[in-house]
Amino acid sequence: MERLHGSARLMVDHDDPDDISLLSFNALWESYYRHDSLLVFSTGRSPTSYKLLRNEKPLLTPDVAVMSVGTEIAYGEALVVDAGWEEYLNHKWDREIIVEETSKFPELTPQSEIDQRPHKVSFYVEEVKALAIIDVLAERLEKLGLDVNIIYSSGIALDVLPRGAGKGQALAYLMKKFALDGKLPANTLVCGDSGNDAELFSIPEVYGVMVCRLITSVMQRKNCCSGKNVSPRDIKDFQKCKVEIINPGHEVVKFYLFYERCCRAEVEMAGQHMQNLKSFFYSLGTFVHPSGIEQPIHQCIDAMESLNGDRQGKRFQVWVDQLSSAQIGSDTWLVKCKKWESYAEIALLRREALLSDNNPNVLKGTTTNG
Structure with a gap:
């Protein structure tokens, strides 16, 4: 990010399973945006899962990677961890208690070990059962003195995070950090299609792009924009x-x-x-x-x-x-x-x-x- 001399045009991109679309985006970004903008990948994937994806897909190297549903922030090619963000998330968070309480819900199926992170406890649960579980679990954890954020996405994935965590909160943290350095982004564009992307659209003065396979919870968000630019690959x-x-x-x-x-x-x-x-x-x-x-x-x-x-x-x-x-x-x-x-x-x-x-x-x- 040393190349920036002023406010960046911050863009948050959603990973795309279509290699043709990714390559088109790559050419567009490197041609027109890389020199004065920051590329941020915000994903629900853990660092291990994200690195595996980079070996499988033609992903660009982002300036910032927000991983594990907004619970981990890392910078540059070396993925230098933001220790300040980790410290912030420790407030009223006790992972052992959360693991113990969630084990009392047989409907919750733990996700793989690589998806379990210090500030993220993740499960699979059927959509018809999710809402009731979220209400009961949130109440129990609150009584135990914990302050959590429970996110349900893609009709199957349930994540328990610290209250201050999430993709939207991570973005707000980054923007505040840039502002303190005198480099508040001139424009910020977010893209998303899933429930854990929804709060990205709620951050003030952020523009949004709804991708074609988006779900209802994202459609309900406002301040979305439309528009297009032409990638050199499409010429x-x-x-x-x-x-x-x-x-x-x-x-x-x-x-x-x-x-x-x-x-x-x-x-x-x-x-x-x-x-x-x-x-x-x-x-x-x-x-x-x-x-x-x-x-x-x-x-x-x-x-x-x-x-x-x-x-x-x-x-x-x-x-x-x-x-x-x-x-x-x-x-x-x-x-x-x-x-x-x-x-x-x-x-x-x-x-x-x-x-x-x-x-x-x-x-x-x-x-x-x-």
Whole structure:
């Protein structure tokens, strides 16, 4: 988050099981939002479950991960834990008492061990029985001096959390923390479809997006917005994919999308398409392979023609992550990112760096892999 010099445009995204949609979002985010916005994943998954998902899906690296239904907050790629949030949740919370009291309800089936967390006790229960159990359990725990928040979601999952926990409360905590640092987000957009997402929509001055499979409890929330933006991945003809403001990162995203389509035989390599791609990159730019071999960027583009169809009919995906850019000269930008390739369920990481020209039609300099 050191890249921010002022208020971020904070976005909270909901995990999406459709890889095509995820990849489209990835390209959109890295092209237009990564440079001045914060990406927050807010999930009911435990840290272990979340890490497993990252190995299965083409997820970007978020700036903040809110896990275990808002009971755990971690920052960056290393998932540095927010100890202040953990301390806050300890107020009037006794996990042993909660486990003992919930064991008196035979209708509650404990979730797997990896989903049980220090500030989260989780069960499965039929929807027709859930409401009555919630009322009785809440009353019992209150009499024992505990202050809890019981959340029911997806028609099956029941979570017992500290009163101050939950996805909405975690978001409110983050916004307060940013405000104290003088970086209150200029705009905050939340997305969700489940009962444990509902309170995200209740945070003041937050805009919401309801996804297509949302449940009734989310529909009842107000202050939802509609609108769309176009991901570079959704543009079939890159000659029509232009930006009004100089954005070298946008061109880097398009470059690797072109590479993916090339390998999958989804683009015509002859004539205008190849020349158009070259026009975006400075002819003296250099591509450095992980082996250390250097190659002129235009020669690298020419080499794509030999890769045309190399992954045709195969599950081959390419995406960039953690893209950043800095102007290091009057007409030169340094662009860095991580580039991922997924082929036959194996994900390979390449670290990329690119020097780019200020001209929106030319990228200039050196690309490195490592």
